[in-house]
Amino acid sequence: MTRYQGTRLALTQRQAAAILLLPFLTVYAVFLVYPFFKGVWISLHDWNLMAVAFNPDAKSYVGLSNYERVMWGSNITWGAWASPGYQFFGLLGLGTSVLLYRTGRAGKVTALAIGIASLLLFVLPGFHPGEDGRWYDRRFWPTVGNTILFVGLAVPGVTITAMLLAAALDGETRAKAVLRTLFFLSQVLSVTVVTLIWQIMFSPRQGLIANVTELVGGSPIVWLTAEGFAMASIVIATIWWSLGIAMILFLAGIQDISKDLYEAGALDNATGAKAFWYITLPNLKRTITLVVVLQIILHFQVFGQSHLMTNGGPNDTTQVLVRYIYQTAFRDSELGRASAMAVFLFVIMGGFSILQFVLGREKDQ
Amino acid sequence: MKRMIFGATALTLLATSAVAQDVTLGRFFGDCEDAGTDTSASVGEACIIQSIINAADAELDGISVNTLPTDWGNYYDQIVAAYAGGTPPNVHVMHRHRVPEFANIGALADLTDDLEGAGIDPSDWEPAALEAVTYNDRIVGVPMDLHANLWHVNMDLMEAAGLVEDGAPILPTSPEEMLEHARAVQEATGQDYLAADFAEFPIGVRVALALIWQQGSNIFDGDTATIDTPETRNAISAITQLFDAGLSNPQLNYADSQQAFLNGEAAVLVNGTWVVDFYAAEAARDDEGLNSYHVADFPTLFDEGATWADSHMWAIPSPLQASDPDTYDAALQVLAFINEHNIDWARTGHMAVRTSVLESGDYAALPHRSEYAGTADIARDTPPSRRYGAIQDVLNRELQAIWLTGKSVDAALADAQADVQDLLDR
Numbered sequence A: 001m002t003r004y005q006g007t008r009l010a011l012t013q014r015q016a017a018a019i020l021l022l023p024f025l026t027v028y029a030v031f032l033v034y035p036f037f038k039g040v041w042i043s044l045h046d047w048n049l050m051a052v053a054f055n056p057d058a059k060s061y062v063g064l065s066n067y068e069r070v071m072w073g074s075n076i077t078w079g080a081w082a083s084p085g086y087q088f089f090g091l092l093g094l095g096t097s098v099l100l101y102r103t104g105r106a107g108k109v110t111a112l113a114i115g116i117a118s119l120l121l122f123v124l125p126g127f128h129p130g131e132d133g134r135w136y137d138r139r140f141w142p143t144v145g146n147t148i149l150f151v152g153l154a155v156p157g158v159t160i161t162a163m164l165l166a167a168a169l170d171g172e173t174r175a176k177a178v179l180r181t182l183f184f185l186s187q188v189l190s191v192t193v194v195t196l197i198w199q200i201m202f203s204p205r206q207g208l209i210a211n212v213t214e215l216v217g218g219s220p221i222v223w224l225t226a227e228g229f230a231m232a233s234i235v236i237a238t239i240w241w242s243l244g245i246a247m248i249l250f251l252a253g254i255q256d257i258s259k260d261l262y263e264a265g266a267l268d269n270a271t272g273a274k275a276f277w278y279i280t281l282p283n284l285k286r287t288i289t290l291v292v293v294l295q296i297i298l299h300f301q302v303f304g305q306s307h308l309m310t311n312g313g314p315n316d317t318t319q320v321l322v323r324y325i326y327q328t329a330f331r332d333s334e335l336g337r338a339s340a341m342a343v344f345l346f347v348i349m350g351g352f353s354i355l356q357f358v359l360g361r362e363k364d365q
Numbered sequence B: 001m002k003r004m005i006f007g008a009t010a011l012t013l014l015a016t017s018a019v020a021q022d023v024t025l026g027r028f029f030g031d032c033e034d035a036g037t038d039t040s041a042s043v044g045e046a047c048i049i050q051s052i053i054n055a056a057d058a059e060l061d062g063i064s065v066n067t068l069p070t071d072w073g074n075y076y077d078q079i080v081a082a083y084a085g086g087t088p089p090n091v092h093v094m095h096r097h098r099v100p101e102f103a104n105i106g107a108l109a110d111l112t113d114d115l116e117g118a119g120i121d122p123s124d125w126e127p128a129a130l131e132a133v134t135y136n137d138r139i140v141g142v143p144m145d146l147h148a149n150l151w152h153v154n155m156d157l158m159e160a161a162g163l164v165e166d167g168a169p170i171l172p173t174s175p176e177e178m179l180e181h182a183r184a185v186q187e188a189t190g191q192d193y194l195a196a197d198f199a200e201f202p203i204g205v206r207v208a209l210a211l212i213w214q215q216g217s218n219i220f221d222g223d224t225a226t227i228d229t230p231e232t233r234n235a236i237s238a239i240t241q242l243f244d245a246g247l248s249n250p251q252l253n254y255a256d257s258q259q260a261f262l263n264g265e266a267a268v269l270v271n272g273t274w275v276v277d278f279y280a281a282e283a284a285r286d287d288e289g290l291n292s293y294h295v296a297d298f299p300t301l302f303d304e305g306a307t308w309a310d311s312h313m314w315a316i317p318s319p320l321q322a323s324d325p326d327t328y329d330a331a332l333q334v335l336a337f338i339n340e341h342n343i344d345w346a347r348t349g350h351m352a353v354r355t356s357v358l359e360s361g362d363y364a365a366l367p368h369r370s371e372y373a374g375t376a377d378i379a380r381d382t383p384p385s386r387r388y389g390a391i392q393d394v395l396n397r398e399l400q401a402i403w404l405t406g407k408s409v410d411a412a413l414a415d416a417q418a419d420v421q422d423l424l425d426r
Helices: A013-042 A049-054 A065-071 A084-102 A110-124 A140-169 A176-190 A193-201 A209-213 A228-257 A259-269 A272-283 A287-300 A304-310 A321-331 A337-364 B002-019 B043-059 B075-084 B096-103 B127-132 B155-160 B175-189 B205-213 B230-244 B254-262 B273-283 B316-321 B327-341 B342-346 B386-407 B407-425
Strands: A074-080 A129-137 B021-026 B063-067 B091-093 B148-154 B192-195 B264-270 B294-298 B307-310 B312-313
Touching: A013 A337, A065 A140, A110 A129, A110 A337, A110 B091, A140 A176, A140 A228, A140 A287, A140 A321, A140 B273, A176 A228, A176 A304, A193 A209, A193 A228, A193 A304, A228 A272, A228 A287, A228 A304, A259 B316, A272 A287, A272 B254, A287 A337, A304 A321, A321 A337, A321 B075, A321 B386, B021 B075, B021 B327, B021 B407, B043 B327, B043 B342, B063 B327, B075 B091, B091 B096, B091 B273, B091 B327, B096 B312, B096 B386, B148 B155, B148 B205, B148 B273, B155 B175, B155 B254, B155 B264, B175 B230, B192 B254, B205 B230, B205 B264, B205 B307, B205 B386, B254 B264, B254 B273, B264 B273, B273 B294, B316 B327, B327 B342, B386 B407
Parallel strands: B021 B063, B021 B091, B192 B264
Antiparallel strands: A074 A129, B091 B312, B148 B264, B148 B294, B148 B307
């Protein structure tokens, strides 16, 4: 022991932590923090990707004008019933949050989160161009709407399917282990492979689905180019693709539930579906919150499915935010405008991350 | 011993790197495995171009050509990103319509004074080809072809409908006549008259554009969008009348529409020059479907002949010319090699760009060539614009909305007009 005394550099815990964290912090700063702030900075400029590459002075500071050109329009007014569908649900959500808080079924923070989301749903869709007015970018808000619709369909789809699968495949038999692996396998494929598989599946001429439809006497649906089915088809492909992780999370959650509960339940005649409803589901609450929020953040970034399967069509019904950002940046070379949209996407996803943080903390108390 | 092996390896590496000048090449046209180096035997765009590139790699002394992996659909996005990142391929293929976008900021090398030295003779190029690669009176590329929309015809179906005369198909001269022909085909054969990709790539847009040009109109003029016009409405109704009468299916994408034609389910397929050799090969096969194949110029349904056309060309990034003369010279030699093999590329069905090739017996002997000899004279495109890609996307979206989703023509044209104007104003 005494041999080392005096020759070793004495580090406090804090110093050691700093040194150990340094490699991570460096990478984090260079590859995440710096690009993020650079993105925000670019969004304040008129910045042509190609032109600036050849002449760094080809950009000019334009303040918030990119945000205005993307999100605002001329003669925009607000009405309480401009788009009744969304706004009705907004009001409904507001009512629900108050009710939940009053009856004590939701904590203060949860109620507040639902309340704020509902308020936004009521306020934002109320903006619309008045007489002779128009949005500067006619496609931005419909694209945001499509993205929200996609998230709204894919997230419950993934969550419910994954949960049911997890409940069914929880167990020690060999068949269940094989099936678990099989269902997880799709998750490891890349988006190009997934979309290729599903493009073939959906093809009206050679696809599996069309063949089955014809077998039972129906005429095949042209999934990818029919307005009513295009979004459904990319949602189906997405659910198939992103089932795995959610299923594993639910399996972990289910295995955490004490077996005593099921035994006690069985004595009270709660088995099968009843046990799932009264024992599994309530105990999975935290896992469900985690899966839902993770999926929301993940699916807001949908790109490949729309880009490769439908090209955003028909009539922009599957055009999503990241594809629009990509086209604006790389097809149109308008990096400033694209960055403004990307910052908007960041704000949405940041909002959901905060929500997850808040919900997670509340449960701990 | 170890040292000797290392030394020998290092020397070999040094020697090869000193001799072989690496040239990276970016292209679309799709993948071809095992294209080989025989430039006269390959079939289809992907394999013909890759066999020419492989031959250049094998035959050019001290030059090794490395084809970069690129994807058709996202090609220009990749190229733009590569330029922006400072790593564009040493030579890359592009369309004439993209020249303003790239040349406007000085991204393309000015080849004007270096072509002769590399063995490329610009005076052998057709005037239209020279014009395609010229920007502000300077030559910024080496043209490879003129390509255009054609009518690919299934003669068996046309014969059954009584639409063949002297071994050539009878094509309509007005929208009304087209509807009559379409009805005749359906009554005689039960098949569709016309197929095309109206659902994916902008082939349907190019059909509509041709019909707009045939009436002397266009989609924009200088900085003013001129989409919402009676001429555009005429062009659209000429197409939609076939959909409405069930004589054509707008929901087929590129692969499906082509398959429908090859299966004998459509009398006419509107597609480009790039598939002539492929369809001829398919028709020659002894099976069901297309057996008697004929090619025709895009018919004139209105006042004057017009069909959508473009050019493929090869360019070298300007930074290479400025900073790396050795690679630049090697890149020029690759372009000279491709220029030499213009006749092989023309085998796809594309029109050659060199007068000496066009006048050669080999060229005249290419299959079906005489059947679309009039296309070069009616070749058209929209005015040059840095926003070409985005404008095409607007038109594709709005026209597809009309025939795939039932959006009203009024609404679609108003939206297209506003969007294109917005693009022109930016």
